[in-house]
Amino acid sequence: MTVSVLICTCNRAARLARTLDYFVNLKPVGYTADLVVVDNRSTDETAQAVRDAASRASIPIAYAYEPQQGKSFALNHGLRLATGDVLALTDDDVTPAPEWLDRIVDAFRGSDITFVGGKVLPLWEKEPTADLLTRRGQDIWGPLALVDYGDAPFDYTLDGAGQRLPVxxxxxxRRAIVERIGGWRPDLGKVDNTLISGEDHEIFLRLKRADAYRGVYRPDVVVYHDVPASRLTPRYFRRWFFAWGQTAGLMLDDLYGFVNRADVPHVAGVPRFLYRQFAAQILQWCRTWTMHDPLERWVEQLYTIRFVGLIWERWQLWLRQPARRLFERRALTEATPAP
Known part of the structure; x- marks a missing residue:
């Protein structure tokens, strides 16, 4: 089996060098590996950091430059360069556990799965509040890019609320599967300082449509992710959840693919049923003010902010598309019963 590891990076040369140390010391047994680092318009010493690592490593380490800003552009560039049977993704601020790549290979070997995910555990710059480490606190770990679904493996599903996905x-x-469905969607994923993401979630939806959604969570596939103190502030959490809502706005047709747009009345670019859900979420948040549970109040506030981001993004798209506004007015008129 062959594995290509892909890291996309932008202006984190010093931290990237620490991540690359893992691959400098990597000595695969029973499989071959290579690393592709895609530089997404860095202005620091990223290229030199990769060259230094490549000169010391026993596996091939390739450097590529992607001039189009955006994580999905960088991912697709790396996909074009990758040659391994398996495409393993990690980040430039991550420290893989010693047997990380070995365990990924074990998961794929002898199985028909198309993807595998594992734990992303924290390396805290500053200790978080105790409630963030509770089970309920883990529901808002999105801004921290952490994952811990426990110590038992399971098959990933895309059905129902509370679904658990890798990051x-x-x-x-499996690289061939990602190539078959066309790689990552370029209008999703972080660009510059934005927090819009969704590139991985959206690719899972396409795997589902292609009848290729077969993934497993392996608790022994572990990496450690830097969590800077700046990510623990209320302001960052609010920004992230607003951006999560914007991402949902961009992915609306994917997330609600079971809904025929022509049959659903829209108001200012937003399906009318989402306004009802937004109102219900506001009510849910208001109810927490009668409870002596600051964490629950905080969680529901963040979920409300997510709805604000979703509706805001749909409004922006609607304002930029006059033809769609005409279509929606007609649909709303036809759906409104005559007096």
Missing amino acids: GANLAF
Whole structure:
């Protein structure tokens, strides 16, 4: 089996060098590996950091430059260069556990799975509050890019609320499957300082449509992710959840693919049923003010902010598309019963 590891990076040369140390010391047994580092318009010493690592490593380490800003552009560039049977993704601020790549290979070997994910555990710059480490606190770990679904393996599903998915800091695919469905969607994923993401979630939805959604969570596939103190602030959490809502706005047709847009009345670019859900979420948040549970109040506030981001993004798209506004007015008129 062959594995290509892909890291996309931008202006984190010093931290990237620490991540690359893992691959400098990597000595695969029973498989071959290579690393592709895609530099997404860095202005620091990223290229030199990769060259230094390549000169010391026993596996091939390739450097590529992607001039189009955006994580999905960088991922697709790396996909074009990758040659391994397995494409393993991690980040430039991650420290893989010693047997990380070995365990990924074990998961794929002898199985028909198309992807595998594992734990993303924290390396805290500053200790978090105790409630963030509770089970309920883990429901808002999204801004921290952490994953810990326990110590038992399970098959991933995409059905129902509360679904559990891997994140790009610790995720591996069969490369041929990702190529078959067209790689990553370029309008999703972080660009410059934005927090819009969704590139991994969206690719899972396409795997589902292609009848290729066969993934497993392996608790022994572990990486450690830096969590800077700046990510623990209320302001960052609010920004992230607003951006998560914007991402949902961009992915609306994917997330609600079972809904025929022509049959659903829209108001200012937003399906009318989402306004009802937004109102219900506001009510849920208001109810927490009668409870003596600051964490629950905080969680529901963040979920409300997510709805604000979703509706805001849909409004922006609607304002930029006059033809769609005409279509939606007609649909709303037809759906409104005559007096």
